Amino acid sequence: MKLRRLVACSMAVAMTAGSVMGCSSGQSTETTAENTSAEAGSESASESSSASGEGVKLTMMNSKPEIEDALEEAVKDYQQKTGVEIEVYSTDKPGEVIAQKYAAGDPATLIIGDYSNIKDVAAEKLLPLNDEKWVADGGDLLGIKVDDNLYGFPLCIEAAGLIYNKTAIEEITGEEFKPEDYVTLDEFKPLLEKLKEGGMESPVILNSEDWSIGQHFLQYIYKMHTGKAEDALAFLDEVRQGKANFEDDAVFNALYDTMDVLIDNNINKADPLAADYDLNASYLAEGESAFWLNGSWAWPDTKEYVDGSMSYGIMPYPVNGDFTSAGQLNANATKFIAIDNVKATPEQQEAAKDFLNWLVYDEEGQDLIVNKCNLVPAFSNIKLDMTNDFNKSVKKYVDEGKVNAYVPIPSDHRSTLAAYMQKYLAGELDRAELAGYLDDYWKNH
Structure with a gap:
């Protein structure tokens, strides 16, 4: 075990298990001078606002803590160029913090x-953003709309699936690893056996956090119904009406066949709910295990253990069955930026919109998203190369159109259901019982 892993282990005693993240009235939409300059492309949004931004202060609630350091550094530079001060604070419970801040009359300007x-x-609560320049470059397709108004600026595209260590797999098998060769569970299981025979005792890594083993895996069940949101929602509506149930659902059972194999090969199998996220990242990065059920957001944690000698990627969960969504990755816009329309002044709102334009059209803003935050951008005009292996894999699936559509879920989905998945991981709940809890939840939503 390497020194840095020992350090991570000792630090874990003082850290909470959920600190890793790991997956809304009208306002004038008149085009501003800042938007006009953004359309020009070559002139930075920050330059266009430098004269008017002095003294404007914004707050930003960040629910993606792994990009906090990059954001903090970027807003300092942004203030020097524009005069606009942005105070960033982070949380891994955005729903609760948003509700608390609005109740207290102190919402963030940028959320x-x-x-x-x-x-x-x-x-x-939020400002409609329909007329912003970036809407045509990806916002309309990937942003959040409610009643024909666009409120959410898509910050990034992320994917959930199995992260893999390509080099570690190939060193044991002696063969090139191609994810497309392992679309089904029947294709995947022999690979796990070959890895174990080659000395990799536990080829799989599972997290214990509710957002990971619970939220993200459960969402896969919905998204795999043909890969289209309308089909997933139709199935959930049948569950709601009592016309269908999860226990008899082919997608549910296929995915839990896969989950059972992953659990059986889990490096944390002896005490799955005590799994340490930082150690999990090291297991994958250093090749102690080959597959980590996680998402592309895990790169900032993983890179701490990467020495440049190995290559990595992300792939869909392998499942048996004749599903049109098999072999497709769950890759969608996952984080969004909104602007407050309750407490923010017109000056603050204009400055906030200018910041969003800066992210999309200014070279420094694009660099923040792609290089410093290590995100896959949602906007077609951003042509920068992806900087890490996880995001390169995601971009490949997106470019090839091999992705399942986003299926919206209620805000209490994680708090209500994720704990049951943790119990399943720990062997305290069987598949039929878990299916019953899913039925009960969707009958009430």
Whole structure:
């Protein structure tokens, strides 16, 4: 075990298990001078606002803590160029913080949240952004709309699936690893056996956090119904009406066949709910295990253990069955930025919109998204090369159109259901019982 892993282990005693993140009235939409300069492309948004931004102060709630350091550094530079001060604070419970801040009359000017966080308060609390330049470059396709108004700026595209260590797999098998060769569970299981025979005792890594083993894996069940949102929602509506149930659902059972194999090969199998996220990252990065059920957002944690000698990627969960969504990655816009329309002044709102334009059209803003935050951008005009192996894999699936559509879920999905998945991981709940809890939840939503 390497020294840095020993350090991570000792630090874990003082850290909470959920600190890793790891996956909404009208306002004038008149085009501003800042938007006009953004359309020009070559002139930076920051330059266009430098004269008017002096003294304007914004707050930003960030629900993606792994990009906090990059954001903090970027807003300092942004203030020097524009005069606009942005105070950033981070949380891994965005729904709760948004509700608390609005109740206290102190909402953030810029809110980085999940789909449900933005949608839940959009019409009452947030500024419509329909006429912004970036809407045509990806915002319309990937942003959050409510009643024909766009409220959520798509910050990034992320994917959930199996992260893999390509080099570690190939060193044991002696063969090139191609994810497309392992679309089904029947294709995948022999690979796990070959890895174990080659000395990799536990080829799989599973997290214990509710957002990971619970939220993200459960969402895969919905998204795999043909890969289209309308089909997933139709199935959930049948569950709601009592016309269908999860226990008899082919997608549910296929995915849990896969989950059972992953659990059986889990490096944390002896005490799965005590799994340490930082150690999990090191297991994958250093090749102690080959596959980590996680998402592309895990690169900042993983790179701490990367020495440049190995290559990595992300792939869909392998599942048996004749599903049109098999072999497709769950890759969607996952974090969104919204602008407050309750307490923010017109000057603050204009400065906030200018900041969003800066992210999309200014070279420094693009660099922040792609290089410093290590995100896959949602905007077609951003042509920078991806900087890490996880994001390169995501971009490849997106470019090839091999992705499942986003299925919106209620904001209490994680808090209500994720703990049951943790119990399943720990062997305290069987598949039929878990299916029953899913039925009960969707009958009430």
